[in-house]
Amino acid sequence: MNGNMNMIGYGLAVIGSALAIGMIFAAYVNGVARQPEARGVLQGVAILGAALAEALAIIAIGLAFALK
Amino acid sequence: MKAEFVSPGPEIFDLPPIFTLAGFGVTKPMLTVVGGTVLLAGFFLLTVRRAQLVPGRYQYFGESVYGFVRNSVVLESIGAQGLRFVPFLATLFTFIAVLNIAGIIPLLQFPATSHMGFSLALALMAWVLYNAVGMKHQGVWGYFKTMMFPPGIPKPVYVLLAPIEFFSTVLVRPVTLALRLTLNMFAGHLVLVLFILGGNYLIFELGGVVGIGSGTLAMVGSIGMTFFEGFIQLLQAYVFTLLTALYIGGALSSEH
Numbered sequence: 001m002n003g004n005m006n007m008i009g010y011g012l013a014v015i016g017s018a019l020a021i022g023m024i025f026a027a028y029v030n031g032v033a034r035q036p037e038a039r040g041v042l043q044g045v046a047i048l049g050a051a052l053a054e055a056l057a058i059i060a061i062g063l064a065f066a067l068k
Numbered sequence: 069m070k071a072e073f074v075s076p077g078p079e080i081f082d083l084p085p086i087f088t089l090a091g092f093g094v095t096k097p098m099l100t101v102v103g104g105t106v107l108l109a110g111f112f113l114l115t116v117r118r119a120q121l122v123p124g125r126y127q128y129f130g131e132s133v134y135g136f137v138r139n140s141v142v143l144e145s146i147g148a149q150g151l152r153f154v155p156f157l158a159t160l161f162t163f164i165a166v167l168n169i170a171g172i173i174p175l176l177q178f179p180a181t182s183h184m185g186f187s188l189a190l191a192l193m194a195w196v197l198y199n200a201v202g203m204k205h206q207g208v209w210g211y212f213k214t215m216m217f218p219p220g221i222p223k224p225v226y227v228l229l230a231p232i233e234f235f236s237t238v239l240v241r242p243v244t245l246a247l248r249l250t251l252n253m254f255a256g257h258l259v260l261v262l263f264i265l266g267g268n269y270l271i272f273e274l275g276g277v278v279g280i281g282s283g284t285l286a287m288v289g290s291i292g293m294t295f296f297e298g299f300i301q302l303l304q305a306y307v308f309t310l311l312t313a314l315y316i317g318g319a320l321s322s323e324h
Binding site: 040041043044047048051054055058059061062065 | 077078143144145240244247248251252254255307310311314317
């Protein structure tokens with residue numbers, strides 16, 4: 001077996017992003033269920049928010065491979 | 069003594085050059101980009117040549133891809149004033165989709181966008197475009213003013229908010245745009261390689277009932293992962309296009 005402790009750290013680091021993205025899309029589904037006509041506006045906001053939250057996880061996987 | 073399993077790492081992305089052209093080693097992703105460009109140009113030429121009122125098969129497919137970008141990306145996120153960006157965004161979407169899908173096409177099986185250079189060039193194009201649109205639409209000072217000093221916030225907060233907004237819009241956006249695409253493709257390709265190499269190791273090196281059984285499971289799983297990866301690749305092309313459209317839309321709207 002070989003491996004890298006960075007990956008365990010990465011797994012811990014993305015918990016925050018995962019929760020954030022889950023909450024963002026939960027709110028999006030709720031919003032669309034309440035007001036289906038607002039879907040277009042909400043979709044953009046939800047994807048933008050998810051992209052911001054996901055950026056942390058993306059930076060984390062980059063660092064997980066880059067740091068020695 | 070059985071050989072130990074060596075898990076694949078980032079070094080699998082260092083492909084050897086296929087041939088040398090004027091001192092530069094030409095690698096698979098470079099050829100994928102050239103091939104993808106030719107394929108897309110040929111495809112869209114085929115779809116618009118002899119365009120008819122009742123579309124044929126190719127024209128219908130081309131128009132539905134274009135219509136998807138026009139209706140569910142641009143009209144929903146920018147509005148009618150963003151219609152002049154549809155050609156750029158449709159090209160961006162199809163180009164990224166083709167480069168990503170190269171990652172699951174048998175024998176090719178390498179997403180060109182998993183190399184930072186290609187995604188960074190695309191992200192810089194989007195960065196130049198939305199900044200230029202914002203400066204043209206609101207003026208240079210007006211663009212930075214609406215970006216860094218949105219109205220309706222207590223004065224002391226601007227000390228914190230203005231630098232954060234500046235860094236987020238000018239520096240972080242292009243980097244995350246490129247990194248998101250690159251690292252999604254990177255991680256997806258790594259997972260596929262891990263499934264296949266692991267299955268290969270279990271079947272041929274470990275052997276026995278356990279090895280062959282779990283190795284077969286890994287190989288079957290790699291087929292499922294390939295389809296999942298195809299879905300992710302299309303989704304990432306969509307996300308890249310949608311984010312570019314949202315950034316353009318943000319630069320166009322003067323009230324924030």
